[in-house]
Amino acid sequence: MRKYFLLLFLLTAFAIKAQKATQTSPVFQLRIYEIFESNKKEFHERFRDHAMRIMKKYNFKIISIYESKSDKKTEFVYFLEWPNEATMKKAWEDFRKDQEWIDVKKMYTEKYGDVVGNIEDRVLAKLNYSPN
Template identity: 30%
Template structure:
């Protein structure tokens, strides 16, 4: 009985080590993209609606992990700015996901329908981020 418990404990320990190694391997090249959208005048609510009703579902469909969405809490940018962060396994996965997203007929329709009265976005800024060794998010 004692020997069986030792074997079970050893197997559990090995699985834990394997899982930790897998987690580290999967996050080694992980890439985050922070995107800042400047909405066209008076279009921020419509931009929120497009993300809420269409874009988020399509991001998930194409393997784009949403970290979060933010708006400035104060100041002039609070009227026209949306910031969000996506996570990807690596740059290649990011490029492949965005290519698939942009060519998805559902996205093409959602974009066209939402911009029937003019473009929603004036400017998009994108910054690629890699986590530091002390970041709680890897």
């Protein structure tokens, strides 16, 4: 009977530890913005000089930034890393409510028109066999 309880205790402890590890595992986010050649310079200025600075206030961890161009469109692509999905959702909520960001977006739109078209957002869960 003692062995049964010891085994049950160890299995429970292992399950709790595994659940906590899953909850605190990093979450990665892929963001893809359609941008326009006519005001691409202004989009990059807005993102580089304003969005990234404001995002830092909310602990956005941008890992890398790219541009992808095809015959049909130009895309701005970036990866973020978050400690967990709840933190990611809260940071985005706070960023979108940030008055400075609201003012910057409004000013750029009034001056240059829409600098972003379609936005794709993907949350990525890293698989256990993924290379580091």
